[in-house]
Amino acid sequence: MSPHPEHNALPLVIQAKGLVKRYGQVTALDGADFELRAGEILAVIGDNGAGKSSLIKALSGAITPDSGDIFLDGQSVCFKSPIEARRAGIETVYQDLAVAPAMTIAENLFMGREIRRTGLLGSLGFLDKKRMLNDSIAYMQELKIGIRSMTQAVETLSGGQRQGVAVARAAAFARHVVIMDEPTAALGVKEGNMVLELIRNVRDRGLPVVLISHNMPHVFEIADRIHVARLGRRAAVLNPKAITMSDAVAVMTGAMKPEDIPAEWLAH
Numbered sequence: 001m002s003p004h005p006e007h008n009a010l011p012l013v014i015q016a017k018g019l020v021k022r023y024g025q026v027t028a029l030d031g032a033d034f035e036l037r038a039g040e041i042l043a044v045i046g047d048n049g050a051g052k053s054s055l056i057k058a059l060s061g062a063i064t065p066d067s068g069d070i071f072l073d074g075q076s077v078c079f080k081s082p083i084e085a086r087r088a089g090i091e092t093v094y095q096d097l098a099v100a101p102a103m104t105i106a107e108n109l110f111m112g113r114e115i116r117r118t119g120l121l122g123s124l125g126f127l128d129k130k131r132m133l134n135d136s137i138a139y140m141q142e143l144k145i146g147i148r149s150m151t152q153a154v155e156t157l158s159g160g161q162r163q164g165v166a167v168a169r170a171a172a173f174a175r176h177v178v179i180m181d182e183p184t185a186a187l188g189v190k191e192g193n194m195v196l197e198l199i200r201n202v203r204d205r206g207l208p209v210v211l212i213s214h215n216m217p218h219v220f221e222i223a224d225r226i227h228v229a230r231l232g233r234r235a236a237v238l239n240p241k242a243i244t245m246s247d248a249v250a251v252m253t254g255a256m257k258p259e260d261i262p263a264e265w266l267a268h
């Protein structure tokens with residue numbers, strides 16, 4: 001059961017309207033719309049080249065769309081870089097893990113946002129390693145990531161645990177949204193399930209999650225709603241509780257035209 005059956009009652013956290021992005025002759029986004037609601041896991045699925053990555057890059061500041069509008073909490077935004085999106089509270093975890101293997105878990109969690117000790121004159125410039133370590137332990141416990149020592153190097157972890165660190169890092173700093181691009185792609189069954197559980201925990205902490213995935217069983221296991229990208233647009237937003245995987249594939253491939261989709265398949 002979705003914890004939020006009344007999705008249409010929940011506020012929009014991110015809304016995009018009519019996004020267009022061209023690369024020379026190729027139109028990657030051709031008037032794409034997008035809506036992420038508070039407290040949900042929204043899966044984004046689509047065939048290769050459907051425009052999923054371009055959409056997510058536009059939302060996370062990695063590309064600037066040629067036209068269209070993006071709203072964050074109802075305010076119009078125009079991110080010129082991923083740093084700007086991050087400052088606005090949107091954290092993105094890419095498939096090619098942004099972790100530093102030789103650094104410890106605690107160091108990775110605070111990379112770029114280290115806590116410094118403060119004194120009478122404000123920040124002293126010294127890193128507050130103890131506080132970062134304690135905060136790391138607390139985060140990882142809260143997210144139920146079973147890693148014993150935060151001082152071990154990330155390169156000593158399994159693929160799933162590394163992905164766990166990357167997700168935890170994003171979740172720890174995101175104030176609004178966590179976007180994940182294929183977080184379970186390179187993982188085995190057990191590790192993949194661990195990361196799915198972690199994504200649920202992130203949502204249950206109150207952060208909405210956008211999850212790009214080609215893995216249909218994972219999408220159906222975890223998503224509250226499914227955004228289907230096709231030919232640079234949003235073909236539909238489907239309700240995973242009301243459809244089968246082959247229904248979703250039919251919409252994704254165009255075998256089922258958007259205008260023919262039964263109303264009960266659609267998420268609200």
Ligand SMILES: Nc1ncnc2c1ncn2[C@@H]1O[C@H](COP(=O)(O)OP(=O)(O)OP(=O)(O)O)[C@@H](O)[C@H]1O
Binds near residue numbers: 023053054
């Ligand atoms: N930097 C780029 N330069 C030129 N063309 C690009 C660029 N990025 C994306 N494209 C093209 O835009 C279209 C949409 O690509 P995009 O990566 O957004 O799709 P996708 O749904 O994420 O695909 P995949 O599942 O294969 O990753 C494709 O035809 C792709 O070749």
